[in-house]
Amino acid sequence: MNLRNYGIGESRTGILPKGRTLTMDTKNIFSGIKNQSPEEIFETIIKTNQLKIERIVSHGHATRKGYWYDQDNDEWVIVLKGSAGLIFEGNRKEVIMKPGDYVNIPAHQKHRVEWTDANEETIWLAVRYQSETCEV
Numbered sequence: 001m002n003l004r005n006y007g008i009g010e011s012r013t014g015i016l017p018k019g020r021t022l023t024m025d026t027k028n029i030f031s032g033i034k035n036q037s038p039e040e041i042f043e044t045i046i047k048t049n050q051l052k053i054e055r056i057v058s059h060g061h062a063t064r065k066g067y068w069y070d071q072d073n074d075e076w077v078i079v080l081k082g083s084a085g086l087i088f089e090g091n092r093k094e095v096i097m098k099p100g101d102y103v104n105i106p107a108h109q110k111h112r113v114e115w116t117d118a119n120e121e122t123i124w125l126a127v128r129y130q131s132e133t134c135e136v
Contacts, residue, residue: 029080033057033121052128058084060118068110073128078102082122085114107131 016022034041034057041057052073063069068089079097086095086103089110095103105111116122 029055029125030123033123036121050130052126054124054126054128056124056126058082058113058116058122058124059120060116061113062115063112068112070108070110071105071128072107074107074131075105076102076127076129077105078125080123080125082117082120084116084122084124087112087114 036059037057040061041055043055043057044052045055046053056077079099079101081099083099084097086097087093088095088105094114097103
């Protein structure tokens with residue numbers, strides 16, 4: 001959402017110019033999901049130079065064998081619906097994620113998704129950020 005389209009950011013004081021009204025575009029994180037896509041669905045909600053928020057929808061998906069995610073940015077991720085199992089390099093114990101569970105993954109911490117729920121979609125909210133811009 002570009003807030004400049006709503007008159008925000010045009011005034012340094014944060015007050016809308018006289019005669020302008022603010023109309024917020026609201027959405028629901030659980031709506032608009034395609035039924036059982038053959039691929040995981042990654043949808044960018046907000047993106048700046050230092051932050052990216054994504055909705056990820058999985059349905060029985062897993063990271064392909066032998067592949068490890070190795071990301072340049074830190075990632076905070078929460079499971080909103082469904083369940084999943086994560087593995088982190090150096091710790092072969094599976095981390096089970098269920099609704100409400102979240103984890104902060106430091107940049108370059110290799111990890112993989114071992115499985116996601118095959119009976120219902122797993123909905124994740126992922127926040128990718130540069131660590132010097134945020135304290136966790």
